[in-house]
Amino acid sequence: MDIRLLASNVFDDHRCYVCGHLFELGHVAAAYERDADWIGYICDACVALGEQAVRLSLYKKAIWLEAEAARLREDVENSIQVKISACVEHMREYMRRERDRDARAARAEEEIEAYLERVERAWSVKK
Numbered sequence: 001m002d003i004r005l006l007a008s009n010v011f012d013d014h015r016c017y018v019c020g021h022l023f024e025l026g027h028v029a030a031a032y033e034r035d036a037d038w039i040g041y042i043c044d045a046c047v048a049l050g051e052q053a054v055r056l057s058l059y060k061k062a063i064w065l066e067a068e069a070a071r072l073r074e075d076v077e078n079s080i081q082v083k084i085s086a087c088v089e090h091m092r093e094y095m096r097r098e099r100d101r102d103a104r105a106a107r108a109e110e111e112i113e114a115y116l117e118r119v120e121r122a123w124s125v126k127k
């Protein structure tokens with residue numbers, strides 16, 4: 001693992017690879033690299049905390065990722081169900097009431113119906 005400092009003229013928001021917070025890249029970007037491959041940017045706050053703090057944050061992230069990987073494996077092994085919940089029915093009812101008053105509501109209702117039909121077809125949804 002290396003942290004390389006780069007001159008930057010791109011002032012976009014990025015997510016810190018270490019702490020996960022969004023931050024704006026400044027004139028100097030701290031890039032997290034592994035075997036010379038760019039992995040992500042590191043925010044100024046994490047850089048300021050120093051090596052031990054960054055190590056601890058990455059260690060905590062590794063533990064979280066291992067747990068998330070276990071949850072994902074469990075999800076993949078079980079069936080995935082899409083449930084069209086009651087709130088969607090409430091949304092449909094609301095759109096029906098609104099459509100006479102607002103043309104956008106009618107278009108939104110069509111989009112919602114088309115979306116739900118795609119989901120139902122793709123996932124064999126049980127209502």
Ligand SMILES: [Zn+2]
Pocket residue numbers: 016017018019020021042043044045046047
């Ligand atoms: Zn950070």
